[in-house]
Amino acid sequence: MAASETHYTLPLPTFKAPVKLLIVVAPYYKDITDQLVAGAQGVAAACGATAEVIVVPGALEVPSAIALAERMAQFDGYVALGCVIRGETTHYDTVCNDSSRAITMLGLQGAAIGNGILTVENRGQAEVRAEVAGQNKGGGAAAAALHLIALSRKWATDTKGIGFRS
Ligand SMILES: Nc1c(NC[C@H](O)[C@H](O)[C@H](O)CO)[nH]c(=O)[nH]c1=O
Numbered sequence: 001m002a003a004s005e006t007h008y009t010l011p012l013p014t015f016k017a018p019v020k021l022l023i024v025v026a027p028y029y030k031d032i033t034d035q036l037v038a039g040a041q042g043v044a045a046a047c048g049a050t051a052e053v054i055v056v057p058g059a060l061e062v063p064s065a066i067a068l069a070e071r072m073a074q075f076d077g078y079v080a081l082g083c084v085i086r087g088e089t090t091h092y093d094t095v096c097n098d099s100s101r102a103i104t105m106l107g108l109q110g111a112a113i114g115n116g117i118l119t120v121e122n123r124g125q126a127e128v129r130a131e132v133a134g135q136n137k138g139g140g141a142a143a144a145a146l147h148l149i150a151l152s153r154k155w156a157t158d159t160k161g162i163g164f165r166s
């Protein structure tokens, strides 16, 4: 049995105040990412969140778009979606490692981000993971972002305005 079939999934969070998500998708393999977007939109809707979708050329541009949105827009969290399939060169490693590391760094700086950028060896692996009726990794990424948003709101109310410690 694949490891992904045995992991625990947290119940989706609930929210009193509206939640605005930004889905940033790199449709390098559009048929694959369309499924990721559909999965993310489904989870957002299940939590009563709105989800705006923007498109960037590739996985390497996803963290930059999130960084721009953090500075210039007003979203509660982000869903990073894309599909990276290994080719003939080491560029695969650059795209995977640099996009995921940049997303992690943005998260460590306080952005609520779920990472649904698939990094796979072949198209078959991507299809199974992207399909909403399959492993629904897009939905999982949206759920991750929503959990982080719920956490930040919990602490914002629990700390009664202490806010971020510097
Ligand atoms: N090979 C894949 C890419 N490569 C493109 C890069 O992400 C980037 O857009 C380019 O290097 C210009 O900066 N992107 C994917 O999303 N998926 C791939 O398989």
Ligand SMILES: CC(=O)[C@@H](O)COP(=O)(O)O
Pocket (backbone or CB within 6 Å): 084, 085, 086, 087, 088, 089, 090, 091, 092, 093, 095
């Ligand atoms: C993952 C990639 O960047 C890939 O599309 C590049 O393919 P190649 O390594 O064959 O140039």
